[in-house]
Amino acid sequence: MSTLMPGTTPAAEGVGPLLRAWREQRRVSQLGLALRADSSARHISFIETGRSRPSEEMVLRLAEHLDVPVRERNALLLAAGYAPWFPETPLDDPALEALREGIERLIAAYEPYPALVVDAMYDVVAANRGVMTLFDGVPESLLVPPLNAMRLTLHPRGLAPRIRNLREWRGHLLEQMERQIALRRSAPLRALYEEVSAFPAPELGPDSAEGAEGEEPASVAYFALPMHIEHEGRVLSFVSSISTFNTPMDVTVAELAVETLLPADPTTAKYLHSWMS
Template sequence: MTTVTSDTAASRTEGVGPLLRAWRQQRRVSQLELALRADSSARHISFVETGRSRPSEEMVLRLAEHLDVPVRERNALLLAAGYAPRYPETPLDDPALEVVRAGLERLIGGFEPYPALVVDAMYDVVAANRGVLALFDGVPESLLTPPLNAVRLTLHPRGLAPRIRNLREWRGHLLEQMRRNIALRRSDRLRALYDEVVAYPVPDTAGPEEPAEPVAYFALPMVIEHRGRTLSFVSSISTFNTPMDVTVAELAVETLLPADPATAEYLQTWLS
């Protein structure tokens, strides 16, 4: 069954034209360029955006594809144009997604001893391997009550934040990632989470926003204390290709890979 969120329901009243124009402008694509991509005309695109022409269902989906609109928001565009949603939103615990769940569990299990987890659009943890759970050692039970939230656990002053040596850098990276997702998904719930975590206090010992000297890493690491050791991880994120379900489209697999030989060596004995 397709679920319409409050954000999606609200967008229905805006009309499809302004929504498409907003996506086009966000993608920095001209009406002419979009028309060429979608095998249409700039005149027709203009008429659609101003409400002078009602696009067909096929045209809505074609424009959404060429503007790289997320699956959830494609449903919102269809609703705004007066059509039924095309993409279902199946609960992750539904039997129909058993293959997805089992595949994700095998995937993150295969990454051990490297930490790996699966999060949804709200950064809630839907699956995690033993490496991730070991990193949460010492985090208060109040923060470990389901649903676990990866951003909250990372930035909360009683979560991982006090142990992250380059907290200001890592915090800036996470907040920028959240801002991009808010712009992409236009979610009030995600905005509320951002407002919560951005207000968390940052200790004076959190380090500078940027390192005083260049660091020889191939990507920004998360440098964290764990059981008296300093570990460095870089994050790798994977998503499903061409998803046809809103829930699946919003899942992401995040893997924390060792950023230096010492961390890699430690991980090999960590869970043995």
């Protein structure tokens, strides 16, 4: 008997086992899902065992209440015998021109602070001048498109040697990837994780070296885990915020994430304003 995992079940297996796998991953009982979807536990059981074929509407309703990613909702529909509901439009398609322009304006307006946009594989699809300046000194071999944010950050010839609290920041990034792998069940994402997690990791704990303008990073009361990174002889401190699009109707748009780096202390903010002026 094959082991069924969300996002990997072939359509020939039917939608039932795939829905059951998503329900179990979300730790929701059949009764709990039935109550959310205005159905019955009996009907959910029949769908999962293949005794009942769900309507297209029911597949989408169950997927919504199980918080299934948009790409995998298409897989559920195919497994149930229906056409995919959500298109996957290339980002350079004319139909997404307004989106691209909006993204460019958004990250440009965030300057002098760094901001970038990544896809489901953490490939950089847009970046402002603040981000590209942080990449100064990174070997050209790592800057060949598509730029990958995880690879650039954790590679021993990338930003990693300049990140003063690499052990903490590396752990944060790998945990983020693990959450995405659990959500998406993506083989390419798993391969990327295996690659970057194999990069050398520091043996010692977080560095307590001097921060921007000679301050001690450890002495600052940060409101979130900061990244301390060297730039031109200074140590800048940032905290990261990630935003996604609300209720996307396209696979490509659903998988975009906007990451902004907010200065974690006044000296970093002051330096960035002088640096970009």
